[in-house]
Amino acid sequence: MSGKTLTTGKKFGYAFGIFTESLIYNMFYTYYLTFLNEIVGIQPKYSSIIIFVSIAWDAITDPIIGNYTDRPGVDKRRVMKISILPLALIFIIAWTSIGAGFTSQTAKILLYTVISMLIWVFYTMYSIPYYAVVAEITEDYDERTQIRSLSSLLNAVAVGLGNILPALVPTVALLLGKRYESNSYAVVAAIISILAVVLGFICCKSLNGIYSPKPMPANGIVEKITVKNTFKAFGDILKLKPTKYFLTFVFFFLATSSMIQSNLTYMVIDCIGMEYDKGIVFVILSLVVSMGIVVPLVEKTAEKKDRRFAAILFLTITLIGEAAIKIIGLDAQIGSFKIMCVVSPVFLGIGAGTFWTLFYSMGYDLVELNEFKTGERRESTITALPQLVQKFGSAFGILSAGQLLSAYGYDSSKDVAGSESLFATVTDPHIINGMENISTVIPAVFLAISIVGCILYPMTRKRFNALMVQLEKKRKGEEYTTEGFEKLL
Numbered sequence: 001m002s003g004k005t006l007t008t009g010k011k012f013g014y015a016f017g018i019f020t021e022s023l024i025y026n027m028f029y030t031y032y033l034t035f036l037n038e039i040v041g042i043q044p045k046y047s048s049i050i051i052f053v054s055i056a057w058d059a060i061t062d063p064i065i066g067n068y069t070d071r072p073g074v075d076k077r078r079v080m081k082i083s084i085l086p087l088a089l090i091f092i093i094a095w096t097s098i099g100a101g102f103t104s105q106t107a108k109i110l111l112y113t114v115i116s117m118l119i120w121v122f123y124t125m126y127s128i129p130y131y132a133v134v135a136e137i138t139e140d141y142d143e144r145t146q147i148r149s150l151s152s153l154l155n156a157v158a159v160g161l162g163n164i165l166p167a168l169v170p171t172v173a174l175l176l177g178k179r180y181e182s183n184s185y186a187v188v189a190a191i192i193s194i195l196a197v198v199l200g201f202i203c204c205k206s207l208n209g210i211y212s213p214k215p216m217p218a219n220g221i222v223e224k225i226t227v228k229n230t231f232k233a234f235g236d237i238l239k240l241k242p243t244k245y246f247l248t249f250v251f252f253f254l255a256t257s258s259m260i261q262s263n264l265t266y267m268v269i270d271c272i273g274m275e276y277d278k279g280i281v282f283v284i285l286s287l288v289v290s291m292g293i294v295v296p297l298v299e300k301t302a303e304k305k306d307r308r309f310a311a312i313l314f315l316t317i318t319l320i321g322e323a324a325i326k327i328i329g330l331d332a333q334i335g336s337f338k339i340m341c342v343v344s345p346v347f348l349g350i351g352a353g354t355f356w357t358l359f360y361s362m363g364y365d366l367v368e369l370n371e372f373k374t375g376e377r378r379e380s381t382i383t384a385l386p387q388l389v390q391k392f393g394s395a396f397g398i399l400s401a402g403q404l405l406s407a408y409g410y411d412s413s414k415d416v417a418g419s420e421s422l423f424a425t426v427t428d429p430h431i432i433n434g435m436e437n438i439s440t441v442i443p444a445v446f447l448a449i450s451i452v453g454c455i456l457y458p459m460t461r462k463r464f465n466a467l468m469v470q471l472e473k474k475r476k477g478e479e480y481t482t483e484g485f486e487k488l489l
Contacts, residue, residue, distance in 0.1 A: 006138060006147075006210060013206020014134075015151040019158045020084065020200035021127045023192045024091055026162030026261075028119070031185070032094075033262045033398055039182055040100050042108050043411060048402020050109055054116030055395035058388055061121050062128070066384025067230040069129045072214040076129030076136075076380070077204045083125035084200040088193035090118045095189040097182035120391070124384075126200065132383035135364040137210050141464055142303055144361040149299035152357040153292060159352070160288035163264075165192060167280040214377075233381045236374055240366055241458065241488055247389045248453030253315070253355050254393030255400070256443040256450065260348055262398045266405075267439045270426045271330040272338050282341040290349025298357045306461035307358045311454045314354040319447045321347030326440035344439070351447070359386070365459050369488055372471050397446070401438050408434025458487045 036047035069076055094115045099108045134147055165188050172188060173181035237243055260267075268279035294314065301310040325347070330340045363386045364379075371377050408431050426432055466484025473480040482489055 010206055010210050011147055011150055014203055015154050016199045017130050017203025018151045018155045020196040022155050022158035023162045023196050026159050027166055027192055029258050029394055030163050030261045030264055031166045033402055034265045035185055036112060039097055040108055044402040045406040046109055048399045050113045050116055052395045052399040053113055054120055055391045057117045058120050058124060058391050061124050062384045062388040063230045063234050065124050065128050066381040067233055069380040070378050072216045075213045076133050077207050079129050080126050081204050083122045084197055087122035087126060088197050091193050092186055092189045094119055095185040100182055128380050128384050128387060131360050132379040133211055135367045135379040141461060144364050145299060145302050148361045149295055149357050152295045152353060155356050156288050156291035160284055163284040170277055233378055234385055237370060237382055237385050240369055245453045245457040247386060249450050249457060250386050251389050251393035252446045252450035254390050255397040256446040257352055258394040258397030259401045259443045260439050262401045263438045266435045270432050271436045272340050273331055274338050274341055279341050283345045286342045287345035287349045290346040291353035294350045294353035295357050298354050307362050308454060308457055308460055311354060311358050312451060314350055315451050318347050318351035319444055322440050322444040330436050365464050368467055368471055404434060404438050463488055
């Protein structure tokens with residue numbers, strides 16, 4: 001645990017690291033389902049499975065990476081640095097149309113599954129230590145919220161870039177010409193990857209002086225990484241009473257947001273009824289602005305009350321908004337203006353801004369609870385577990401969107417891969433209604449479950465403060481009790 005002061009410059013430097021993971025995360029979750037459907041020519045029910053399988057692979061890599069980076073002597077900055085360049089390179093490859101010419105669906109599926117799996121290995125190597133390190137550089141309840149709030153504000157910009165830059169694909173396609181237009185996404189991915197590399201290294205540099213690896217034991221002996229001790233560490237975290245409610249909150253929120261995100265292209269063109277180039281700009285700008293506005297409001301609410309209260313309040317607003325959009329209809333207009341290109345993303349932005357401000361800092365609280373119960377600090381393991389659930393939730397949302405698109409009768413695999421079919425308009429009202437459901441009422445059900453998990457989550461500010469008082473006594477070898485935080489145990 002570092003005792004160095006966290007200056008504003010250090011906080012900003014750390015927060016810039018959000019771009020490295022968020023740019024890649026958002027382009028992937030918003031556009032990859034569409035890319036596989038329309039450019040590569042894979043059927044939606046299979047392209048969604050590709051994404052799900054690649055995330056399922058993290059069930060192996062997340063605990064291993066989390067356990068490794070918690071070990072004494074392991075420098076989280078070094079792990080982050082090692083991952084950045086491979087992540088950027090593989091991300092570019094993932095958006096090339098190398099498999100579009102394959103006639104076999106099986107060959108396409110296998111190729112892009114392997115590529116996707118590699119993305120998530122290096123993404124995990126970067127993101128777990130990136131998020132875990134906050135729990136090591138401060139134990140202050142509000143300072144953790146402040147750091148995550150600053151990171152979330154920059155994340156709003158990252159979300160915007162990760163979504164708006166791919167919206168330039170049609171323009172890039174015109175510049176590349178007919179022969180190379182199917183690789184327009186790869187050009188955008190290269191731009192995003194360059195930004196990710198530069199800002200990732202700035203983040204690593206900013207941790208100098210405020211973060212130090214855990215010291216080696218006096219005897220110099222460190223327990224070897226085994227499958228048994230890796231999953232024992234996860235098991236200890238899962239035994240914590242707040243964990244099951246926290247993970248329910250995480251899984252179902254990410255299922256909500258990724259389902260809506262992965263359907264944005266179809267929502268703009270087929271549900272709202274706008275030209276893609278114009279509509280997606282309105283949608284993303286509205287999403288980014290709403291995130292930027294809600295993040296400081298969430299931070300202030302969390303500081304005045306606590307993080308759980310803030311999450312319940314703002315996610316409930318999102319839930320009400322999603323239900324109202326379905327009732328009003330995504331094709332609603334005021335005069336000739338399609339108002340839902342602005343209104344609909346506002347509620348997604350409120351939800352996303354709330355979640356990303358509070359999610360990791362809520363997870364950090366489990367570090368001290370686990371230390372109290374087991375005597376061990378497992379910052380990376382506690383980051384890895386919810387992050388694994390986060391990615392499964394996101395993958396589940398995309399899987400559900402892909403399966404529902406097929407169930408409603410949408411199938412782009414008969415189109416010519418790499419053509420402008422991405423911008424073709426669906427005319428079947430049954431399919432359009434299904435696309436609207438995927439953007440509104442179905443994710444709203446998932447969001448309701450997420451809110452219930454948050455309501456049942458027992459970690460409040462009052463209980464955390466009581467825990468810290470007794471944990472300090474336990475660290476000093478003094479007599480301690482569980483008074484004030486019995487409901488956490």
